[in-house]
Each structure stands twice: as C-alpha cells, then as structure tokens.
Amino acid sequence: MKEDPDRGVSRRGNDSAAEGDDVERALTVSSSEREAYDAFVEEHAQEVYNIAMVLTGDRFRADELAQEAFLKLYRSLRHFDPDRSLRNWLYTVLKNLYIDSWRRENRMKTSSIDEPVSLGGGSSVPFQLESPEPDPERAVGSNEVAVIVRDAVSRLPKKYSMAVALCDLEGLTYEEISEVMECSIGTVRSRIHRGRKLLRERLAHVAPQLLGYTPA
Missing domain, CATH: 1.10.10.10 (Winged helix-like DNA-binding domain superfamily/Winged helix DNA-binding domain)
Known part of the structure; x- marks a missing residue:
C-alpha cells in the first residue's frame, strides 16, 4: 500500500483552500523532513493498514483510514513532540479517526472502543x-x-x-x-x-x- 498524502486529499474531496494549505505545507517542509516522513510511511504503512483492517473489517475503508492517519501526521510534523513515540501517536490518531467515522455513520449509536459492549455473539x-x-x-x-x-x-x-x-x-x-x-x-x-x-x-x-x- 503506497501512501500519498496529496492523493488522499484529492480522494476525500477537500475544498481548494485545504488543497492550497497542503501545497504551502509541502513548500515549507525541508527535504530531509520529507525524506524522513516518506521513510516512516514506507516502514509502517503495512502495520497501520493491518490495524485499520482489524478496526473496519473492510479493505477499502482500512486503506482510507490509514491514509487519513498518515495525512494528519504529515500536517502535524512541525508541531510533534520529538520526545514522544511517533508510531504510538499514529496509532492513537488511527483509533480516534475510527471512532469519529463510526459515530458519524451511526449518529445515534455512539458505542466506541472505550464504551461497554455486549460480549455475546x-x-x-x-x-x-x-x-x-x-x-x-x-x-x-x-x-x-x-x-x-x-x-x-x-x-x-x-x-x-x-x-x-x-x-x-x-x-x-x-x-x-x-x-x-x-x-x-x-x-x-x-x-x-x-x-x-x-x-x-x-x-x-x-x-x-x-x-x-x-x-x-
């Protein structure tokens, strides 16, 4: 699975202003930072997709969720605390994005990872x-x-x-x-x-x- 932040933005249909922000962001990121980001994506893309697949149970949804998580990471690189684990932060983002998307789709049904669930069937x-x-x-x-x-x-x-x-x-x-x-x-x-x-x-x-x- 190849992660492309710009492709992810386009697929989600974000407005032109958001796309403009991404262009400006790309221009201000140093080449070394971009290379580090690309290397991180390549190293962790499969494991992030695997967790997204466990959460969603659907290949397309898992791919979309993983790309959204990597895109959020990309937009936050300059503000990330280097003392934290980038991988752990990415998993947290993935979990929260899943909860948000599930709540949007189910509206009144707000069961989540952190709420009680039935253990039967x-x-x-x-x-x-x-x-x-x-x-x-x-x-x-x-x-x-x-x-x-x-x-x-x-x-x-x-x-x-x-x-x-x-x-x-x-x-x-x-x-x-x-x-x-x-x-x-x-x-x-x-x-x-x-x-x-x-x-x-x-x-x-x-x-x-x-x-x-x-x-x-």
Whole structure:
C-alpha cells in the first residue's frame, strides 16, 4: 500500500483552500523532513493498514483510514513532540479517526472502543468482514494462518480487538498500548486477557487446529 498524502486529499474531496494549505505545507517542509516522513510511511504503512483492517473489517475503508492517519501526521510534523513515540501517536490518531467515522455513520449509536459492549455473539461488533468464513483445510501455510487469525481478531468487540492486535500482531508493549488506547496498564491487561479468551472461542469454531497457535 503506497501512501500519498496529496492523493488522499484529492480522494476525500477537500475544498481548494485545504488543497492550497497542503501545497504551502509541502513548500515549507525541508527535504530531509520529507525524506524522513516518506521513510516512516514506507516502514509502517503495512502495520497501520493491518490495524485499520482489524478496526473496519473492510479493505477499502482500512486503506482510507490509514491514509487519513498518515495525512494528519504529515500536517502535524512541525508541531510533534520529538520526545514522544511517533508510531504510538499514529496509532492513537488511527483509533480516534475510527471512532469519529463510526459515530458519524451511526449518529445515534455512539458505542466506541472505550464504551461497554455486549460480549455475546457477533451482532455486537460494528463492522465485520463480508467474505465467507475461511476454510480451515486451507490453513497450510503462514499466510493462510495469518488471514484466519486476523479475521477472527477483527470480529472481536473493538476495545478487545485493538488491544489484541497491537500486542499480538504488532508487538507493542502493555505500556505502549496504554498510551495508544489512553487507558491504564491494568485495563490493557484486562482487555488483552478477555480478547484472547474470546479469540480462542472463535477459533474453536472456525479453525480448531489453530488453538495452540500464538500470533507472532
């Protein structure tokens, strides 16, 4: 997935004034800063897309959400605190953009990552993949396993799916996840524990042979 801030602006149909601001912004960014930004995007594009996919369950929406997060990062480079983790800040932006977009689309339904959700069936999950269940017989390689596990994670209640994805799929520490999700480390531990339990229950139905598999 190639991230292009200018293409992202055009696709979202922002007005000419906003586009003009981006042109001015590009002219004032030093070449070294732009190179650093491009390198950061290249390094983290796939993992940001993966988290967006877990949150949205839709490839187009995930791509759009990831591009929007990178665009917001680009516009804020000169104001970013260098003592903070840029990656963690980006994940926080991604989470907040998802919540905002979900609330806009659902208006009166304001359930979010930080609000109570039903732990029963898949009906409590705002977004789910539209593709059919993966065939367990096809899980013969690491790619197939990753697809099945990521799909199962995406179907968890969102406050659990993001915590599990950040920890088990992207390798963030509890402290980093606490910063991203803006909650205590104790809450992070609880969400990961509960999320993993729900994940195992789901895998027991769709791919029981993976119950001993721990995402890398």
